[in-house]
Amino acid sequence: xxxxxxxxxxxxxxxxxxxxxxxxxxxxxxxxxxxxxxxxxxxxxxxxxxxxxxxxxxxxxxxxxxxxxxxxxxxxxxxxxxxxxxxxxxxxxxxxxxxxxxxxxxxxxxxxxxxxxxxxxxxxxxxxxxxxxxxxxxxxxxxxxxxxxxxxxxxxxxxxxxxxxxxxxxxxxxxxxxxxxxxxxxxxxxxxxxxxxxxxxxxxxxxxxxxxxxxxxxxxxxxxxxxxxxxxxxxxxxx
Ligand SMILES: C[S@@+](CC[C@H](N)C(=O)[O-])C[C@H]1O[C@@H](n2cnc3c(N)ncnc32)[C@H](O)[C@@H]1O
Numbered sequence: 001x002x003x004x005x006x007x008x009x010x011x012x013x014x015x016x017x018x019x020x021x022x023x024x025x026x027x028x029x030x031x032x033x034x035x036x037x038x039x040x041x042x043x044x045x046x047x048x049x050x051x052x053x054x055x056x057x058x059x060x061x062x063x064x065x066x067x068x069x070x071x072x073x074x075x076x077x078x079x080x081x082x083x084x085x086x087x088x089x090x091x092x093x094x095x096x097x098x099x100x101x102x103x104x105x106x107x108x109x110x111x112x113x114x115x116x117x118x119x120x121x122x123x124x125x126x127x128x129x130x131x132x133x134x135x136x137x138x139x140x141x142x143x144x145x146x147x148x149x150x151x152x153x154x155x156x157x158x159x160x161x162x163x164x165x166x167x168x169x170x171x172x173x174x175x176x177x178x179x180x181x182x183x184x185x186x187x188x189x190x191x192x193x194x195x196x197x198x199x200x201x202x203x204x205x206x207x208x209x210x211x212x213x214x215x216x217x218x219x220x221x222x223x224x225x226x227x228x229x230x231x232x233x234x235x236x237x238x239x
């Protein structure tokens with residue numbers, strides 16, 4: 001499925017909107033969503049941290065992991081990931097402004113942390129890395145922007161090593177028709193265009209050849225008290 005918004009639209013949007021988001025969302029420039037539960041109350045930033053921790057746990061990320069952060073934005077999560085687990089992280093993002101922000105943030109870290117992290121400007125649809133370079137592909141609040149989502153999923157699969165794990169959260173379109181207001185104030189404002197329902201997403205993952213895509217499942221309110229769809233696919237065999 002090809003989205004309405006081009007990569008140039010998205011790049012321009014994120015290059016220019018950084019100060020606005022920091023002003024009302026998160027001053028450190030982390031831009032995703034969270035899992036609210038008893039430990040977070042209504043605190044958005046705690047809920048974001050909660051989601052990050054859940055993804056680390058479910059993804060079994062430890063000091064041996066080599067992670068690619070697809071759409072790393074300002075790099076906060078990549079830096080947090082490496083600092084909290086000891087893993088190596090390579091963050092890529094379409095926005096040159098954000099990659100610069102991420103590198104500026106990295107300069108403030110210890111030499112030990114700096115050695116484990118790199119940021120590069122690149123599109124998730126055309127990753128400048130060899131096949132099977134990473135143990136984990138991690139992506140938060142990014143794929144919904146991507147013009148050619150199938151290509152992004154194929155690239156994630158390509159750069160994952162055998163047994164690698166793809167962890168992501170994303171927006172889906174739960175029903176085929178949305179109201180004009182939802183379209184105007186949510187979809188268009190966020191440059192969000194997708195035909196992916198949850199089932200459609202699973203089908204797209206299957207089409208990439210991700211072998212264990214059925215492991216992809218949403219967190220349910222009854223399970224982890226949440227909300228956004230959250231997938232974990234384990235690549236454990238060559239197709
Ligand atoms: C909502 S932000 C999330 C950033 C980060 N993952 C976080 O959680 O803070 C979405 C990010 O995806 C990036 N992005 C969108 N399309 C992309 C693409 N095709 N390739 C790489 N990055 C992309 C944007 O530039 C932006 O930084």
